Amino acid sequence: MTIPLLEVQDLQTVFHTEEGAWPAVSDIDIRLEAGEILGLVGESGSGKSVTGFSIFGMIDAPGEVTQGRVLFKGQDLRELSAESMRKLRGDRIAMIFQDPLMTLNPVLRIEEQMLEAIDAHQKLPKAQALQRCVEALAMVGIPAPEKRLRSYPHEFSGGMRQRVAIAIAMLNRPDLIICDEPTTALDVTIQGQILYRMQQICQAQGTALIWITHDLGVIAELADRVAVMYGGRIVETGTVAEVLDAPRHPYTQGLLNSLPAQATPGERLTQINGMAPSLSGRVPGCAFAPRCGRATPRCVDEQPPVTTIPGRAFRCFVPLEAPAA
Amino acid sequence: MMQPDKPLMTIDPSKRAQPLQDTPQRRAILKKLRSKPSVKGAVIALVLLLAVVLLAPFLSPQNPYDLGALDLMDGRLKPMSEAASGMTYWLGTDDQGRDMLSAILHGLRISLMVGLSAVVLATIIGSLVGLVAAYFGGWVDTVLMRIVDFILGFPTILVALVLLAILGRGVDKVVIAIVMVQWAHYARIMRGRALQERKKEYIEAAKNLGFPGWRIMTRHLLPNCMGPVMVFATIQIANAIVLEATLSFLGVGVPITEPSLGLLIANGFQYLMSGDYWISMFPGLALLALILSINLIGDRLREALDPRK
């Protein structure tokens, strides 16, 4: 049996304040095969972005990754030196952010930024490097790529900038790309174009994706597997069909039910009352318990352990019924 | 009526999860977090400064403005000399027989008064102009900003010299001279901020609710634009003090009978070469210390006022 491309075990990241270290995410277990697309779904405060940054090694003070292993092709990233990690980033693992201007330097031409991204990891003759840049831009659908190389980021529209950011991420043919809400700020038709490109690239190059979002619809259409996060923990995971058609965790069910698309027009939507707790406002047990219609006192005091069926897992003392076999 | 926004289960606050107290890097991280300078130290320094300055008349051994109390025979005495009356001249005397310590304390007082009042006045005038220009836009903005540009085109000292030549000497005239040029800076800063803030939706909401223009300007726009102006003002206090010192040094600021630090330094200049260093040096050091403290306090306050709540 081959080792998975990425295996995260028992990851915990905390944020330090005077009162103590509040766990932003805990007990994170993720398993990703080569070429697989995993959707990491959650609302604000669920810890989905912190998870992505923790895997990528980008947690800075006052944050700290305190526990767990991040096994990339069998190697624990947390044990690597800063220099070794730097070599991996941009080469084998890349990251795309919600705001493309986090990737793109507004005062440098695209050409310089792309050449720099290649140069940091391998020495290619300039002509060859330029050729690769042009190919990358063409692959994300930028028209007249040779000319656009000389442009500055502000000369592109929002959707185009994001595509350039994706092209940069793809330059060195990474094995894994972590995408933190890359299409949230974009219009629906532009989002469609970007999802199309991502799908093409992943199928052509066998790149694995972790797609972080709050939009269940995008995950449904794009991903193979999904992990639902709430209050810093993964509360449910499985294939997209399993989780979205037959959720076991009450939060997943509540989320699906509250979508307007799932409701009859004109009728009240099923809503989840209350709001997600802040880092310091969680209960010792299941973070969703205060809002959960099925919660028992045990749910508040005790953290539910993971119930695992092959390929499927959830954390709940009072899960929903399994679908009839 | 909608159900109040209560979670389905009320959780006793004491039953909340507790944070971790021990992690591999907690100590290092906390050290970094705590090293951020606190505002408390700065405020204490400020209060001390203000106290010394306000209490100057009571603290100083001698009233340096009372010409009758001065004894020319006591002129140019070294620090720690004794006076005929038994008083110790801790920092020596100047050529008029004035106790340097008392003169410095009073001089500090004048410097601080000038600095603070010039800044307060310039802030009020400049903020008003900037606010009106930003809120009304159009030709109002154009006219006001061209005036601001015009004034900013003149070097402050030059304008101050001309104004003081016209107005005569005196602490209040110095303040007026400083304000007449400085307000333009505040106007620009306020206008820049107000232009940004004016586009925000709570201003649109206020218009949508039919509030009159002056109310939107003063109740909604102004309080949210004070930040950068306050930051600038704290820097400008030191500048105003230096400006006053310069003008007095040049002989156009305060009258000779009520010397400020600048004038004291000027007075002592001629004696530097003959070895009576204390007449210039101590006022100079005092001025330096004052500017340094104000800048440090200003730095701390700026960090505290930083909008990254």
Added chain:
Amino acid sequence: MTAMTTPVIELRDVHKRFVSAPDLLQKIVGAVARQPAQTRTVHAVNGVNLQIAKGEVLGLVGESGCGKSTLGRVVAGLHPATEGQLLYKGQDVSGLGGQDKLAYTLGVQMVFQDPQASLNPRQKLHQILGEALHVHKLAPAAEVPGRVDAALAEVGLASEYRARLPHQISGGQRQRIGIARALMVTPEFLVCDEPVAALDVSIQAQVINLFMDLRAQRGLTYLFISHDLGVVRHISDKVAIMYLGKIVEMAPTAEIFGQAQHPYTQALLAEVPDVGRRKRVFTPIKGEIPSPLNPPPGCTFHPRCPHAMERCKQEVPRLRETSAGHVTACHLLD
């Protein structure tokens, strides 16, 4: 069935243009460089006709740059229309003065998109809510605290919240305060500009329910602007699709979602992420959304339209009734 009652809001051929004329310096530079500085015009709203009847919810859908937010602000009176007429309860708004003008200003209220920017960060919640009552003397001072508490309760917030500042409450709660503030002046018409776009999914459901409850209880009429077709479908009676300043299709909700006729509407519907679809093969629409500074000639959608004909590049299609209550602007349907 003809509507005998006057629509609450009516727009007749409304245009809104933003002109940036070159200033003196730009003109000088232009003269020197022999490239005259251009006056740039953004045609944000380009000839819109609308009627919204009392109690109706019109959903206005479009992407960035389509002009829907500008249109909303024109309706609310925050931007005066450059051309055309806006009628409130049958009266032309530009001719109103005094009490009538105030009635219109307060009668059409707006709920904004960004919950954070739409509240004065320095005002406590009770001040935000009570201010309009004080300024317009809508209630005696002694009654104001009671009205504020009632408003808080109406949007589902406990009265302890009255002393808080906006940064001390969550995004969803801020949005509810924005709604409560609009309701304090008892408006008849609410322009909702992307009111749930900035909120989490589970909070969106709460706020959408709130909108629906308020409509039922207070008999309000809404112009509901959103890019989220799912939300629009749920709450609207009629839907209008906007592209680059023009309405390209308008029909009752079920018809738009069931029998969309305009190619842009069809593309939009196809692109909306659907939880029911799995492993979709994406076939997105081509091209970028054109800038409103430089709209394409003829039908502004033609560069991206899979069915574009020669005629589409030259002639602007007019909004025509293609079936009962359904209007579309497209040459394909002639």
